[in-house]
Amino acid sequence: MLRFLALRGVAFVATMWGIITGTFFLFRLVPGNAAVFIVGSDVTPRAIAALTKSLGLDKPLYVQYIDYLNNLGHGSFGQSVVFGSGLASALFARYPVTVSLALGAIVIAIGIGVVFGVASSLHPNSVFDRTLMGSLISLGGLPNFWFGVMLIAVFSSGLHLLPISGGSGLSSSILADVTLAAYPSAILARLVRSSMLEVSTSGFIVACHARGLSRIRVLVRHALRNAMLPALTMTGLLLGYLLGGSIVVEDIFTKQGIGLLLLQSVNAHDYSMIEAITIVFSGSFLFLNLLADMGIWFLDPRTRTGAQSR
Amino acid sequence: MAVRGESDVSREHRHSTADGSRPKTFWSQLFVAARLKSRFREPGLLWGLLLLTGVIGFVLLAPLLSGYDANGINLASPFAGASAQHLLGTDELGRDTLTRLAVGGRTSLLLSGTATGLAAASGIWLGLLSGYIGGALDLALQRLVELVIGVPTLVLAIAVVSVIPDRTLGVVLSATVVAIPAYVRLTRGVAVSIVATDYVVSARVLGARTARLLRRYVLPNALGPLLVQISFGLGQSLLLISGLGFLGVGISPPQAEWGTMASDAIQYLSNDPLLEILPGVAIMLVTLSTNLIGDGLRDALDPRSHSRVSR
Amino acid sequence: MTTSVAEPGDVLSVRNLRIAFYTRGQVLRAVDGVEFSIRRASTVGLVGETGCGKSTVALSLVRLVPSPGRIEGGGAILFRGRDLLSLSERQMTEVRGKSIGVVFQESANTLDPVQKIGHQLCEAVRAHESISRRGAIGRASEMLAAVGIGAIRQRLDAYPHELSGGMRQRVGIALALICRPALLLADEPTTALDVTVQAQIVELLKNLRDDLSLSMLLISHDIAVISELADELLVMYAGKIVERGETSTVLQYPKHPYTQALLRAIPTPATIVRQEPLVPIDGTVPSADAWPEGCRFAPRCSYVHAQCLALEPPLIGDRDHAAACWLLQPNANGGASIERRSRPRADT
Numbered sequence: 001m002l003r004f005l006a007l008r009g010v011a012f013v014a015t016m017w018g019i020i021t022g023t024f025f026l027f028r029l030v031p032g033n034a035a036v037f038i039v040g041s042d043v044t045p046r047a048i049a050a051l052t053k054s055l056g057l058d059k060p061l062y063v064q065y066i067d068y069l070n071n072l073g074h075g076s077f078g079q080s081v082v083f084g085s086g087l088a089s090a091l092f093a094r095y096p097v098t099v100s101l102a103l104g105a106i107v108i109a110i111g112i113g114v115v116f117g118v119a120s121s122l123h124p125n126s127v128f129d130r131t132l133m134g135s136l137i138s139l140g141g142l143p144n145f146w147f148g149v150m151l152i153a154v155f156s157s158g159l160h161l162l163p164i165s166g167g168s169g170l171s172s173s174i175l176a177d178v179t180l181a182a183y184p185s186a187i188l189a190r191l192v193r194s195s196m197l198e199v200s201t202s203g204f205i206v207a208c209h210a211r212g213l214s215r216i217r218v219l220v221r222h223a224l225r226n227a228m229l230p231a232l233t234m235t236g237l238l239l240g241y242l243l244g245g246s247i248v249v250e251d252i253f254t255k256q257g258i259g260l261l262l263l264q265s266v267n268a269h270d271y272s273m274i275e276a277i278t279i280v281f282s283g284s285f286l287f288l289n290l291l292a293d294m295g296i297w298f299l300d301p302r303t304r305t306g307a308q309s310r
Numbered sequence: 311m312a313v314r315g316e317s318d319v320s321r322e323h324r325h326s327t328a329d330g331s332r333p334k335t336f337w338s339q340l341f342v343a344a345r346l347k348s349r350f351r352e353p354g355l356l357w358g359l360l361l362l363t364g365v366i367g368f369v370l371l372a373p374l375l376s377g378y379d380a381n382g383i384n385l386a387s388p389f390a391g392a393s394a395q396h397l398l399g400t401d402e403l404g405r406d407t408l409t410r411l412a413v414g415g416r417t418s419l420l421l422s423g424t425a426t427g428l429a430a431a432s433g434i435w436l437g438l439l440s441g442y443i444g445g446a447l448d449l450a451l452q453r454l455v456e457l458v459i460g461v462p463t464l465v466l467a468i469a470v471v472s473v474i475p476d477r478t479l480g481v482v483l484s485a486t487v488v489a490i491p492a493y494v495r496l497t498r499g500v501a502v503s504i505v506a507t508d509y510v511v512s513a514r515v516l517g518a519r520t521a522r523l524l525r526r527y528v529l530p531n532a533l534g535p536l537l538v539q540i541s542f543g544l545g546q547s548l549l550l551i552s553g554l555g556f557l558g559v560g561i562s563p564p565q566a567e568w569g570t571m572a573s574d575a576i577q578y579l580s581n582d583p584l585l586e587i588l589p590g591v592a593i594m595l596v597t598l599s600t601n602l603i604g605d606g607l608r609d610a611l612d613p614r615s616h617s618r619v620s621r
Numbered sequence: 622m623t624t625s626v627a628e629p630g631d632v633l634s635v636r637n638l639r640i641a642f643y644t645r646g647q648v649l650r651a652v653d654g655v656e657f658s659i660r661r662a663s664t665v666g667l668v669g670e671t672g673c674g675k676s677t678v679a680l681s682l683v684r685l686v687p688s689p690g691r692i693e694g695g696g697a698i699l700f701r702g703r704d705l706l707s708l709s710e711r712q713m714t715e716v717r718g719k720s721i722g723v724v725f726q727e728s729a730n731t732l733d734p735v736q737k738i739g740h741q742l743c744e745a746v747r748a749h750e751s752i753s754r755r756g757a758i759g760r761a762s763e764m765l766a767a768v769g770i771g772a773i774r775q776r777l778d779a780y781p782h783e784l785s786g787g788m789r790q791r792v793g794i795a796l797a798l799i800c801r802p803a804l805l806l807a808d809e810p811t812t813a814l815d816v817t818v819q820a821q822i823v824e825l826l827k828n829l830r831d832d833l834s835l836s837m838l839l840i841s842h843d844i845a846v847i848s849e850l851a852d853e854l855l856v857m858y859a860g861k862i863v864e865r866g867e868t869s870t871v872l873q874y875p876k877h878p879y880t881q882a883l884l885r886a887i888p889t890p891a892t893i894v895r896q897e898p899l900v901p902i903d904g905t906v907p908s909a910d911a912w913p914e915g916c917r918f919a920p921r922c923s924y925v926h927a928q929c930l931a932l933e934p935p936l937i938g939d940r941d942h943a944a945a946c947w948l949l950q951p952n953a954n955g956g957a958s959i960e961r962r963s964r965p966r967a968d969t
Binding site: 201202203204206207208209210211212213214215217221222225226229299300301302 | 680683685687710714715716717718719722723725727730731732733734735736744745748749780782793796797800
């Protein structure tokens with residue numbers, strides 16, 4: 001266990017360092033003077049020079065890089081055009097909103113995925129199964145931003161059931177979470193279904209029945225337990241979508257998370273903030289992925305010894 | 311008899327690999343699939359192609375047939391309902407919705423197609439070279455790919471768009487960058503496995519050039535999965551690009567694009583819901599078709615799937 | 622002529638067992654009127670080629686025939702006098718594991734890959750007996766010892782993939798017997814194992830059978846294994862029993878042309894020593910959706926007569942040995958042909 005963690009920990013740090021370096025150079029190698037980029041070109045050269053100096057853009061690149069890493073070590077992402085030195089605190093004040101959105105969506109997606117996936121697998125090729133899978137395939141291409149707007153139109157404007165935006169209450173987050181969970185739900189439902197089907201025909205399930213175990217027990221403790229493993233792996237892969245998608249959802253439902261902050265920063269040409277948010281998103285993604293892998297390590301003993309997993 | 315341009319190498323080794331079988335070519339696989347009447351087992355593939363063709367036909371022809379200018383403002387008749395003159399009505403500035411939808415489609419599809427094409431072109435060769443040559447190049451590229459994948463897709467796209475002054479270029483470039491890793495991994499995997507076969511090793515020993523080797527022996531084996539990936543990738547690029555447009559970091563107005571149209575129309579939902587509904591439906595239809603095509607191709611090219619009774 | 626040799630006190634008595642698979646508009650009659658009985662503490666071997674329906678028979682005894690298969694009406698599976706086909710699913714769940722145990726061919730088909738061995742053993746026993754966790758672990762340890770597994774503590778904590786094939790099969794046997802069932806169904810228990818391990822498992826089954834007074838239905842296409850363990854032998858072909866009798870008798874003096882052909886087609890130590898050539902059986906098994914009229918082996922039989930093609934023969938003989946072949950009928954062809962059939966064979 002420790003060895004696994006150590007290896008993955010090192011990989012995490014290495015990848016993060018790579019991403020930090022990558023974003024650093026992405027934002028510094030912008031054609032033209034970054035200061036000009038920010039304030040536009042019809043400003044006096046003196047103002048540009050002053051801004052350049054204040055943002056530390058006149059130093060050689062490698063020096064800037066070292067400074068940047070240094071700052072990071074101290075928990076600072078540098079100066080923001082909008083927030084000044086309050087960049088980090090502005091970012092992390094909004095961070096919990098984004099995380100709760102993403103986690104809420106995961107929970108909903110897994111819930112829906114398992115329920116519908118199992119239900120479908122119990123009656124393969126039935127009308128229920130086919131309709132469900134058919135609609136999931138069609139809905140698979142649904143643009144999430146459009147879906148969110150539609151949900152608002154139907155539930156809020158139309159039916160006046162749920163509040164649209166703002167607020168931190170549960171009900172205002174529900175629509176946002178559902179929007180975000182739509183695509184992962186579809187993927188997970190299909191995956192759980194096919195895993196369950198594969199497992200159910202697998203011999204050991206018949207053997208479990210032959211031992212006289214109750215149907216429920218076989219279904220949950222044996223079939224589902226095995227079928228969930230690929231779903232868990234897939235969840236790890238979907239985390240990237242969930243984090244990115246929170247940008248869209250925060251925009252539509254006006255949730256003050258770092259996704260919305262990112263969009264605002266783009267409009268404000270606040271490059272330090274964009275860079276910082278990119279790094280935070282990546283770090284979150286990699287970390288959550290690590291957690292998911294740990295989960296799989298726990299649940300599937302075959303991964304521990306490197307044995308061949310079915 | 312020597313064929314012009316062909317070295318002894320390729321002639322001799324055309325008919326054997328380590329296990330004695332010819333490396334499958336894409337065409338042979340497709341031929342087999344067609345022979346097994348896979349078209350009838352994969353109705354999805356057919357429907358997908360029809361749907362995509364239909365949409366492409368619409369975006370190309372509709373503006374020509376309607377005669378309206380997509381940007382032609384007519385403040386006299388905003389939000390006109392569906393009529394003989396405006397089959398789908400008009401938007402807030404009196405522009406014909408149908409025309410705008412089609413022209414917007416041209417933009418969206420063109421951008422997605424370009425991004426997919428660029429990503430495939432560069433990703434395929436990067437992957438082939440990386441897998442074939444191995445060593446430091448391979449390691450470096452793999453780490454680079456990991457970095458790109460490590461940033462959530464939309465976040466990376468927004469970051470790239472933000473640093474490029476020209477929005478259109480920025481959108482295409484970001485959609486390309488996020489799509490490249492899939493192709494790199496795909497072709498690299500094929501390259502790595504084929505490179506080890508005696509077939510290729512002896513070809514190398516006899517002096518065949520790298521590019522030729524890759525093109526002749528490695529690429530055909532990857533062609534099937536590549537086509538599948540390109541199909542799915544097209545849909546994904548569209549979703550990304552229209553998403554950027556929706557969020558306001560995409561193509562600049564007044565150029566029509568499905569994503570920006572969907573964003574603009576939110577405030578006019580009560581005036582004319584069609585303005586919001588149509589762009590989304592259009593995007594959905596295209597991604598549905600690309601998914602069907604991708605699924606269909608994948609099943610048609612997978613020899614195992616023919617024995618499956620039910621999915 | 623007898624159709625069954627059922628006696629009161631039989632542990633299992635199967636009558637007119639018919640199983641059909643309904644798929645894509647076709648009806649595959651995989652098992653078509655099979656009958657046999659198993660006495661207390663005796664072993665019946667069911668032998669036949671792959672696909673003749675023998676595994677399906679085993680699964681049907683615990684009513685686990687996979688869909689689209691169905692046990693057709695008109696038959697009965699009497700276990701200690703109770704007709705299993707009349708039980709509710711709930712009652713059947715109680716029977717499985719507790720009264721009838723099953724050993725499968727591959728351990729991969731028996732053990733849940735993500736749970737520890739000990740856990741699965743405990744689960745199996747606690748499903749039928751109200752016993753504390755400690756007690757269950759004790760039973761599990763007992764069983765592991767009984768099947769010849771050492772280092773019990775470690776094994777209980779191990780996962781299936783950490784054990785060798787032979788050990789997994791032993792665990793499978795332990796699982797089947799942990800509730801001390803009266804009847805054990807062994808479906809190709811040795812087929813997936815190395816030859817040396819096979820011998821060990823056969824020995825194990827022998828000992829367990831004697832220690833627990835177990836009745837056993839042993840299904841295999843391996844005649845050597847059958848001859849080691851089975852008291853009575855049933856030969857199955859095309860969904861039907863074509864020969865039945867005491868094992869050594871059937872192997873030495875096979876009456877049915879199929880049995881004879883089968884024994885000629887497989888290597889046995891005796892034939893190897895004598896360097897007799899193997900004689901494959903001509904033709905192929907008919908398709909289960911269209912059994913031929915008359916005797917099902919007739920198309921491939923060297924002794925075929927007109928009568929064989931027209932009418933299906935019942936089992937002809939006495940209680941110790943019978944085969945479904947018209948040529949055994951005392952009045953057919955003057956009886957002289959019977960002599961031709963029973964060729965003495967040195968047994969393996």
